[in-house]
Amino acid sequence: MILYSFPSSPFGCKVKAVILACGLEKAVEIKEFHPWLPDAEFRLLNPLGKIPVLQIEDDTIFDSPVICEYLMEKSGMLExxxxxxxxxxxxxxxxxxxxxxxxxxxxxxxxxxxxxxxxxxxxxxxxxxxxxxxxxxxxxxxxxxxxxxxxxxxxxxxxxxxxxxxxxxxxxxxxxxxxxxxxxxxxxxxxxxxxxxxxxxxxxxxxx
Ligand SMILES: N[C@@H](CCC(=O)N[C@@H](CS)C(=O)NCC(=O)O)C(=O)O
Missing domain, CATH: 1.20.1050.10 (Glutathione S-transferase Yfyf (Class Pi); Chain A, domain 2)
Structure with missing residues (x-):
């Protein structure tokens, strides 16, 4: 999985904390990307042009509440x-x-x-x-x-x-x-x- 985020993003930090709490740090590669850079490719991942975005095998997931829930569920840590x-x-x-x-x-x-x-x-x-x-x-x-x-x-x-x-x-x-x-x-x-x-x-x- 790839997480597109930026080091100062509060929403990205929340997802990064969930990654750590779920022990998924080896499973998620983090790519720091600034959402205000003009980048048509990035809009293919999230049409809203916002970070964080999680790229999984066959899809992309946004926004941060959905990403957090996905990661907690995937790691069996939701409950x-x-x-x-x-x-x-x-x-x-x-x-x-x-x-x-x-x-x-x-x-x-x-x-x-x-x-x-x-x-x-x-x-x-x-x-x-x-x-x-x-x-x-x-x-x-x-x-x-x-x-x-x-x-x-x-x-x-x-x-x-x-x-x-x-x-x-x-x-x-x-x-x-x-x-x-x-x-x-x-x-x-x-x-x-x-x-x-x-x-x-x-x-x-x-x-x-
Ligand atoms: N509801 C979104 C908010 C994400 C958000 O606002 N991210 C900011 C960076 S901290 C962003 O990408 N802004 C770019 C823009 O507003 O176009 C979430 O929870 O992921």
Whole structure:
């Protein structure tokens, strides 16, 4: 199997954490690919042009929730990692929504020149991001290797690199205390954390 991802992608990190938790690291080759590079071939794998994508023998699988479920099922780890399926899926939905808002903010700031930015839109994304973190801060998360915990930990690893100045660790103290403890307890997950990686050249900015 081949996973197309990018080192800073929160969705890709979630899948990488699942690969590690399922012991599938030898079965999945990781190809780092930036989704904003013009590449018609990549759209054949995912018509949406988004990462992560998992290429299996006779098909491609997207998006990240479907890939995670496929990998957990394939490795026989689904029930162990999702002991309470609805709770896990709900936390994943929340985490993915926070990641969508965070990535939208990042794209707005990185890809668009200042005069084309929309502050109302930015504030709406910021509200989703902060409200989502507030919800997680009040959640009683366990420290077991479970799918919902992997989702939360990998989201926070993304925020650490892309929102380093936001001071979230001071605002959401319970959540970050949980995160540091969780990562300390399960150091094998360090490998799947988001990495600040140079954006390749050749990406078109949103200037029109
Ligand atoms: N719902 C998707 C979201 C994936 C996503 O938004 N990926 C971003 C990178 S972090 C991407 O590929 N963006 C390219 C684009 O928006 O065109 C998933 O869970 O896989």
């Amino acid at each position: 162990k990692l999702m002991p309470d399926r609805i709770k896990s899926l709900k936390i994943q939905a929340l985490v993915d929504g926070i990641a969508d808002a965070a990535v939208a903010i990042r794209y707005e700031l990185f890809f668009r020149p200042e005069h084309l930015r929309c502050m109302d839109w930015h504030e709406r994304q910021q509200l989703a991001l902060v409200s989502g973190l507030e919800y997680l801060d009040k959640s009683n998360l366990s420290t077991d290797v479970r799918f919902d915990n992997l989702c939360v930990a990998m989201l926070l690893s993304y925020l650490e690199i892309r929102f380093a100045d936001a001071g979230f660790e001071n605002t959401f103290k319970n959540l970050y205390e949980w995160y540091y403890g969780f990562m300390k307890k399960h150091p094998f997950l360090e490998a799947s954390k988001a990495k600040d990686y140079p954006i390749p050249s050749g990406i078109t900015r949103l200037e029109k």
